[in-house]
Amino acid sequence: MIGRQLGNRYEILEQLGGGGMAIVYKGRDTFLNRLVTIKVLRPEFSSDKDFTRRFRREAQAVASLSHPNIVSIYDVGQEDDIQYLVMEYVDGEDLKTVIRREGAMPPEKAVQIAFQILEALEHAHENNIVHRDIKPHNILITKSGRAKLTDFGIAREATAATITQTDTIVGSVHYLSPEQARGELAGPQSDLYSLGVVLYEMLTGSVPFAGDSPIAVAIKHIQEEPEPPSRRNPAVSPGLEQVVLRAMQKNPQSRFASARDMARHLEDLFARDGEEVTRFIPLDEMATRVLKPVEKPREEGVRRRRLRPVGWVALALLLVALLAGGAFALSNYLEGPPPVTVPSVINKDLSEAQRILADLGLQVAVRKVHHPKIPEGYVIDQDIGPEHAPIKPPRVITLTVSLGPDLREVPDLYRLPLEGARIRLAERGLVLAEQVQKDYDDNVPPDLIFQQSPAAGERVAPNTPVTVYLSLGPKPRQSKVPNLIGLTMEQARVKLAENNLSLDENVEWVESTDYFQNQVIIQDPAPDSIVNQGTSVKVTLSKGPGPVPKxxxxxxxxxxxxxxxxxxxxxxxxxxxxxxxxxxxxxxxxxxxxxxxxxxxxxxxxxxxxxxxxxxxxxxxxxxxx
The missing domain is CATH 2.60.40.2560 (Immunoglobulin-like)
Structure with missing residues (x-):
C-alpha cells in the first residue's frame, strides 16, 4: 500500500498502526497539500456490503461535526475492494500509550482530559451522534496537550462485534457499557459510562474490570461493582470518586443526564476545593498546581510510647497555640463577608451579569458556546444559582455565554467537480444537496460546478444543504434538418454538411420500385425537424430496381x-x-x-x-x- 494513491488524491506515505477493523496510514492529500490519516478497512469488513453501506452512512454523518476536540473526517471512499476513511492528521499519541508510560495521572490532569472529551461528546450528542466506542485508544493527545476524540465513523459497527471477535475487540470490551454488553442499543449515557471507565483508568493506571476472556470482562460490567478508585490511588478525593462511580452506574438512568451535566459536577467539585478549573486549555499551557497531599491512614497496632514529663509540657503548649490560632481564624471568618445567595443572571448581557455578581463580591469565569437562538453576549447558563445554598465571597461563578448561532461560511465551489465540492462542504460542516441541477454554461467545462446556492461567503447553520449546478458545457446551436428524399448518398452528405449536420455512416439498403438505386427513400430525423448542430441523420437508400417510366x-x-x-x-x-x-x-x-x-x-x-x-x-x- 505504501506509495499507492487512493481516489487519485490520497498518497499513502507510511503505516502508523492497525486495529481489529482497519489499518491506519499516514498520507498526503495531493489536492490540498496537507497531511492526513487514512484508515483502510480490513478485507473481511470491506467485502460485507451491508457493513460498508452503514459505515459510509455513519462516516458521512460524523463528517458534519466540527469541534476542536473531535478528529475531523474529510472523506470516505472506495477504490476497487478497498474501503477507506480520510481524517485529520493528529501529531501526537493516543491516551492508552500515555497511561502505559506514565501510569496513574495527577487528578487535575485526568480531569482536564475528561473535560475535553465531555465537550466533544456534548457536541456529538447534540447532533444525535453516539460514539459507542469510547476508550483511550480512540483519544489522541496532541503535543500541545489537546485531547481529540476519533473513530466515530466505525463506532456503530464495532459494537456489534465487541464480544464475539476476541482477537480484535479485546481493548474495547474493558470500556463497554452494561447495555452494550447485553446487546442492547447504545445511547449518550453509554458514552458517559465508557468515559467513566477511561477516567478511572487515568486516575488509577488500570481498568476497573479484568478477566481471562472478553466474555468474562463483559459479564463483570453487567454484574459487578467496580472497586472504588481511591483504594488503588489514595490521591483520588471522595468527590472525584463519586463522579467516576456515578458515571459507571449499571442503570443508564442513574448516570449523569448528559455530558454537560457530568462536566458541571466536575467543575462544582473543584470549585468546592477552592480550585478554578478552566476547560479545554492545552496541558502544556496550564500552570502547574500543587495538589493537597493526602495523608495515609496510620497503621493500627503501632506501639504507643509513654510521654515523659517534658513531653506533657510540650503538648500543653501546643494545645494552647492551636486554640489561639483557631480562635483567630474563627474571628477572621466571622468578620469576613457573609454568605450570599447567587441571583440568576440567565438571559442577561454579560457585562450586566458581571456587574451584578461583582456587587456581591463574587468572581466570574466565562465559558462561551454557540446557541441557535440566544444572541451573542448573553448568559445561557450558570453553574451556581439561587437554587443552590448561599456561598461566601469571593467564589468563582462560571457563566456560559452565547456566541450566537454557530454559523459556517459557505465555501466557493466554482469549477469544482462534485466530489471535490462534497469534501469542501464537509470540512465546513455543510452538506451537498441531494438534488444536483444541470444546465448549459458557455464558460465552465462539463461536469464542473458553475453556480451554487447559498452563494459563497454566506453564513449558514451547520448541516445546511448547498445546491450546486453542474455544467453541461456550452449550449449547442441548432439547425433544421433538410429534406433528403430522392437525393443520392453523396448529395445528402453535402446537403447535411451545409446545415452543420452529418450523415450516419450506418446506412440501410432496401429494394424499391419508387426510387432509383442510391436514392434516399427514408430519413431520420424527418425533414424540418430542429436538432442540435452536429447531429447525425440516418438514411435508408434504394437498391433498385427503381420505377418504371409512365x-x-x-x-x-x-x-x-x-x-x-x-x-x-x-x-x-x-x-x-x-x-x-x-x-x-x-x-x-x-x-x-x-x-x-x-x-x-x-x-x-x-x-x-x-x-x-x-x-x-x-x-x-x-x-x-x-
Missing amino acids: EVRVKVPLPNDGQAHQVKIVINDVRGTTLAYVNTHQPGETVVTTVRYYGRATIEVYVDNKLVKQKPLQEGKNDDDD
Missing part, C-alpha cells in the same frame, strides 16, 4: 387574344424537378403533348410563366384531358 398526355388550350403564348410543363417525381416541355404557340391554339414521369409525380403547367394547372399524376391514367 407517360401522360397533356392538353393546354390558349386564349385567342391576338398574342403568342409560352407553354411550359414541369414534372416533379423521384428524379427531382424536370422541365418536360417548353414552346411558344399562336393565340387560340390548343397544345397537346405527351410527357414522361417516374413513380409518384406531380405535373405543373405554366402559360407565360403563370401556373395554370397543378395536380398529382395517378398510376394507370396516361392522359390529362381535364
Whole structure:
C-alpha cells in the first residue's frame, strides 16, 4: 500500500498502526497539500456490503461535526475492494500509550482530559451522534496537550462485534457499557459510562474490570461493582470518586443526564476545593498546581510510647497555640463577608451579569458556546444559582455565554467537480444537496460546478444543504434538418454538411420500385425537424430496381387574344424537378403533348410563366384531358 494513491488524491506515505477493523496510514492529500490519516478497512469488513453501506452512512454523518476536540473526517471512499476513511492528521499519541508510560495521572490532569472529551461528546450528542466506542485508544493527545476524540465513523459497527471477535475487540470490551454488553442499543449515557471507565483508568493506571476472556470482562460490567478508585490511588478525593462511580452506574438512568451535566459536577467539585478549573486549555499551557497531599491512614497496632514529663509540657503548649490560632481564624471568618445567595443572571448581557455578581463580591469565569437562538453576549447558563445554598465571597461563578448561532461560511465551489465540492462542504460542516441541477454554461467545462446556492461567503447553520449546478458545457446551436428524399448518398452528405449536420455512416439498403438505386427513400430525423448542430441523420437508400417510366398526355388550350403564348410543363417525381416541355404557340391554339414521369409525380403547367394547372399524376391514367 505504501506509495499507492487512493481516489487519485490520497498518497499513502507510511503505516502508523492497525486495529481489529482497519489499518491506519499516514498520507498526503495531493489536492490540498496537507497531511492526513487514512484508515483502510480490513478485507473481511470491506467485502460485507451491508457493513460498508452503514459505515459510509455513519462516516458521512460524523463528517458534519466540527469541534476542536473531535478528529475531523474529510472523506470516505472506495477504490476497487478497498474501503477507506480520510481524517485529520493528529501529531501526537493516543491516551492508552500515555497511561502505559506514565501510569496513574495527577487528578487535575485526568480531569482536564475528561473535560475535553465531555465537550466533544456534548457536541456529538447534540447532533444525535453516539460514539459507542469510547476508550483511550480512540483519544489522541496532541503535543500541545489537546485531547481529540476519533473513530466515530466505525463506532456503530464495532459494537456489534465487541464480544464475539476476541482477537480484535479485546481493548474495547474493558470500556463497554452494561447495555452494550447485553446487546442492547447504545445511547449518550453509554458514552458517559465508557468515559467513566477511561477516567478511572487515568486516575488509577488500570481498568476497573479484568478477566481471562472478553466474555468474562463483559459479564463483570453487567454484574459487578467496580472497586472504588481511591483504594488503588489514595490521591483520588471522595468527590472525584463519586463522579467516576456515578458515571459507571449499571442503570443508564442513574448516570449523569448528559455530558454537560457530568462536566458541571466536575467543575462544582473543584470549585468546592477552592480550585478554578478552566476547560479545554492545552496541558502544556496550564500552570502547574500543587495538589493537597493526602495523608495515609496510620497503621493500627503501632506501639504507643509513654510521654515523659517534658513531653506533657510540650503538648500543653501546643494545645494552647492551636486554640489561639483557631480562635483567630474563627474571628477572621466571622468578620469576613457573609454568605450570599447567587441571583440568576440567565438571559442577561454579560457585562450586566458581571456587574451584578461583582456587587456581591463574587468572581466570574466565562465559558462561551454557540446557541441557535440566544444572541451573542448573553448568559445561557450558570453553574451556581439561587437554587443552590448561599456561598461566601469571593467564589468563582462560571457563566456560559452565547456566541450566537454557530454559523459556517459557505465555501466557493466554482469549477469544482462534485466530489471535490462534497469534501469542501464537509470540512465546513455543510452538506451537498441531494438534488444536483444541470444546465448549459458557455464558460465552465462539463461536469464542473458553475453556480451554487447559498452563494459563497454566506453564513449558514451547520448541516445546511448547498445546491450546486453542474455544467453541461456550452449550449449547442441548432439547425433544421433538410429534406433528403430522392437525393443520392453523396448529395445528402453535402446537403447535411451545409446545415452543420452529418450523415450516419450506418446506412440501410432496401429494394424499391419508387426510387432509383442510391436514392434516399427514408430519413431520420424527418425533414424540418430542429436538432442540435452536429447531429447525425440516418438514411435508408434504394437498391433498385427503381420505377418504371409512365407517360401522360397533356392538353393546354390558349386564349385567342391576338398574342403568342409560352407553354411550359414541369414534372416533379423521384428524379427531382424536370422541365418536360417548353414552346411558344399562336393565340387560340390548343397544345397537346405527351410527357414522361417516374413513380409518384406531380405535373405543373405554366402559360407565360403563370401556373395554370397543378395536380398529382395517378398510376394507370396516361392522359390529362381535364
